Amino acid sequence: MRIAVIGSGSVGSGLARGWSAAGHSVVIGSRSPESERVTALVAEIGNGVEAATPPDSVAGADVIVLAVPWSAVEESISSLGDVSGRVIIDATNPFVRGLDLALGHTWSGGEQVAELASGARVVKALNVVDARLLDGHLLDGRQISIPIAGDDADAKQVASKLIYDLGFDVVDAGALVSSRLLEPLALLMIRLSMKKSLGAEIGFRVLRESRATFD
Numbered sequence: 001m002r003i004a005v006i007g008s009g010s011v012g013s014g015l016a017r018g019w020s021a022a023g024h025s026v027v028i029g030s031r032s033p034e035s036e037r038v039t040a041l042v043a044e045i046g047n048g049v050e051a052a053t054p055p056d057s058v059a060g061a062d063v064i065v066l067a068v069p070w071s072a073v074e075e076s077i078s079s080l081g082d083v084s085g086r087v088i089i090d091a092t093n094p095f096v097r098g099l100d101l102a103l104g105h106t107w108s109g110g111e112q113v114a115e116l117a118s119g120a121r122v123v124k125a126l127n128v129v130d131a132r133l134l135d136g137h138l139l140d141g142r143q144i145s146i147p148i149a150g151d152d153a154d155a156k157q158v159a160s161k162l163i164y165d166l167g168f169d170v171v172d173a174g175a176l177v178s179s180r181l182l183e184p185l186a187l188l189m190i191r192l193s194m195k196k197s198l199g200a201e202i203g204f205r206v207l208r209e210s211r212a213t214f215d
């Protein structure tokens with residue numbers, strides 16, 4: 001698959017590394033694709049990863065992944081042009097300073113992304129896992145679970161396969177409205193990591209008898 005990852009930070013670079021290693025074609029959508037930092041990042045990852053401006057990166061991409069700060073979401077989406085019909089994986093969290101959520105309970109970042117990205121098929125996913133574990137890191141010998149939420153079954157199938165390819169266990173958390181639950185869960189994980197000093201080596205896992213595979 002051709003994947004456009006918007007954002008060249010912790011999440012964007014981790015996803016580009018993981019998906020390109022799994023054989024996908026990845027282009028990083030960066031505001032400064034020719035900067036020294038992004039050029040060095042692309043060279044370091046290798047595996048055919050490229051960098052382009054956000055609008056150029058999404059041309060021909062099968063999937064678009066949003067990996068930008070919450071404060072930049074609106075501007076980032078509008079920079080992509082018409083995204084109707086496109087599959088967008090929203091990995092963002094609507095956090096504000098002080099480790100808190102900007103919105104919640106009756107609305108979510110995932111729903112807001114869908115409203116901003118008019119007509120796109122949005123899947124909330126990958127927002128609960130620490131970027132340092134995006135290499136499909138095992139914890140206690142087990143895969144970390146990645147809950148996903150979305151309203152389009154085909155888009156969720158595409159996202160599920162891509163997340164499986166990273167080495168994670170995928171859990172269908174239902175419709176996009178479930179983003180209201182997944183974003184506070186991300187905040188809990190961050191507070192455990194930072195305020196409770198558990199560090200990066202923690203992850204969310206849904207224990208169950210059987211799970212889907214995508215081979």
Ligand SMILES: NC(=O)c1ccc[n+]([C@@H]2O[C@H](COP(=O)([O-])OP(=O)(O)OC[C@H]3O[C@@H](n4cnc5c(N)ncnc54)[C@H](OP(=O)(O)O)[C@@H]3O)[C@@H](O)[C@H]2O)c1
Pocket residue numbers: 006007008009010011012029030031032038066067068069070071072076091092093094095126127128129130131132
């Ligand atoms: N860090 C984690 O462990 C983690 C885990 C799960 C989800 N998330 C969520 O994923 C999103 C990205 O997190 P991150 O840790 O990857 O952030 P980050 O390291 O700060 O990187 C964000 C990237 O977004 C791009 N960007 C576009 N517009 C921007 C703006 N106005 N200001 C700053 N950067 C801008 C930048 O790439 P260019 O300069 O190349 O455009 C930047 O490198 C956030 O919403 C976060 O809550 C983070």
